[in-house]
Amino acid sequence: MRTTVGIVGAGPAGLLLARLLHTAGIDSVVLESRDRAYVEQRQRAGILEQGTVDVLRAAGAGARMDREGLRHDGIELRWAGRRHRVDLPALTGGRSVTVYAQTEVCKDLIALQLEEGGPLLFGAQALAVEDAGTDRPRVPFRHQGRADVLECDYVVGCDGFWGVSRTAVPAALSRTFERTYPFGWLGVLADVAPSHDELVYARHDRGFALLSMRSPSVSRLYLQVPAGTDAESWSDDEIWAELERRFATDDDWTLERGPITQKSVTPMRSFVHEPMRHGRLFLAGDAAHIVPPTGAKGLNLAVGDVVTFARALVHRRETGSADLLDAYARTCLGRVWQAERFSYDMTALLHRAPDATPFEDRLQLARLERIASSRAAETDLAEAYTGFPLD
Numbered sequence: 001m002r003t004t005v006g007i008v009g010a011g012p013a014g015l016l017l018a019r020l021l022h023t024a025g026i027d028s029v030v031l032e033s034r035d036r037a038y039v040e041q042r043q044r045a046g047i048l049e050q051g052t053v054d055v056l057r058a059a060g061a062g063a064r065m066d067r068e069g070l071r072h073d074g075i076e077l078r079w080a081g082r083r084h085r086v087d088l089p090a091l092t093g094g095r096s097v098t099v100y101a102q103t104e105v106c107k108d109l110i111a112l113q114l115e116e117g118g119p120l121l122f123g124a125q126a127l128a129v130e131d132a133g134t135d136r137p138r139v140p141f142r143h144q145g146r147a148d149v150l151e152c153d154y155v156v157g158c159d160g161f162w163g164v165s166r167t168a169v170p171a172a173l174s175r176t177f178e179r180t181y182p183f184g185w186l187g188v189l190a191d192v193a194p195s196h197d198e199l200v201y202a203r204h205d206r207g208f209a210l211l212s213m214r215s216p217s218v219s220r221l222y223l224q225v226p227a228g229t230d231a232e233s234w235s236d237d238e239i240w241a242e243l244e245r246r247f248a249t250d251d252d253w254t255l256e257r258g259p260i261t262q263k264s265v266t267p268m269r270s271f272v273h274e275p276m277r278h279g280r281l282f283l284a285g286d287a288a289h290i291v292p293p294t295g296a297k298g299l300n301l302a303v304g305d306v307v308t309f310a311r312a313l314v315h316r317r318e319t320g321s322a323d324l325l326d327a328y329a330r331t332c333l334g335r336v337w338q339a340e341r342f343s344y345d346m347t348a349l350l351h352r353a354p355d356a357t358p359f360e361d362r363l364q365l366a367r368l369e370r371i372a373s374s375r376a377a378e379t380d381l382a383e384a385y386t387g388f389p390l391d
Helices: 012-023 036-041 050-058 063-068 088-092 102-116 236-247 298-319 328-350 358-373 375-386
Strands: 005-008 028-032 070-072 074-079 082-087 097-099 120-122 124-126 138-143 146-151 154-157 175-190 199-203 209-215 218-226 260-274 281-283
Touching: 005 012, 012 028, 012 102, 012 298, 028 124, 028 138, 036 102, 050 063, 050 298, 063 102, 074 358, 082 088, 082 358, 082 375, 088 375, 097 209, 102 120, 154 298, 199 236, 199 328, 199 358, 209 236, 218 236, 236 260, 260 328, 298 328, 328 358, 328 375, 358 375
Parallel strands: 005 028, 005 154, 028 120, 074 199, 154 281
Antiparallel strands: 070 097, 074 082, 124 138, 138 146, 175 218, 175 260, 199 209, 209 218
16 A cells, blocks of 8 residues: 555544545545444543644535534633632634543544545554655554554654654654652543533642533532542442532532433643754654643643644645754754643642642642733733644
């Protein structure tokens, strides 16, 4: 099998890249090891930055998002019984975020690819990326019990942290930077209308909590728990009681309860692999970097990566210059490290470490007070939250 761009992984990064290349008239083949149902059902991110929303619309993949997504013009911070709303458009020149689950983004992009785009092979397990340092990289894979090889001009690895793409970068060239956090998020889906119309980020002496949503009738809520926690060790009543404690305010706000339909624990880590390019292999999304979910950056960073690659490849075709392809890693890593910084800051601001001292507790409260009282500090948060430029 032969194509211009071989895409390993059909998460939102790989699917969006295939769509961007299709609209630019560049052929691609997408290899995804899982079946379609799995890709369309795996729960991940739900917050789309302004730039991501704009890219999906421009790619012709925004119609259902615009109908069903929930635009949010603010977030609320809570601590010590206080509530402070951050007005995103007022601080960023009109930018906002949209609540629209990654599962829905994938469904939209899969439908478009199967209807209009190039081959999208589910159940196709990439075994390796070979000859990445040459102008003819290859991806051996298995599909429907048969061995095959995808020959490409370029390979883009969108196959996540555990995929094969990153291992094609020689160990002598690789550098990794990471941090593992001593806590995770116990996340639940509940069949109850959200108790607030915008996301609520709560700092509490017992730990962090987040109130989010998947739709006007389905709530998504999170609790900070020790690393390694078994989700089933928490009963539904215990979860609701702890959420009520951590979201408690000095006014008459109340948290509405409902049936919990799903619970899981997400580990927290920060990770960056450098370089993000080796020869004709380009890494994108979780294959190159992971952020803790506090800053809502994971999916959005992946979008930034594939937009950068697609623009660079179009530039190469139109001008003959490889300058933008050569700048891919530098361009992406500038955005990646800013997102890592923001996600780390948000995590440190709102989570209580197991060994936190009273001094550190006071620093967290002082930082929250600063955001609430300083337009400059609040603007810095709002600009990062709504997204770093994709240019």
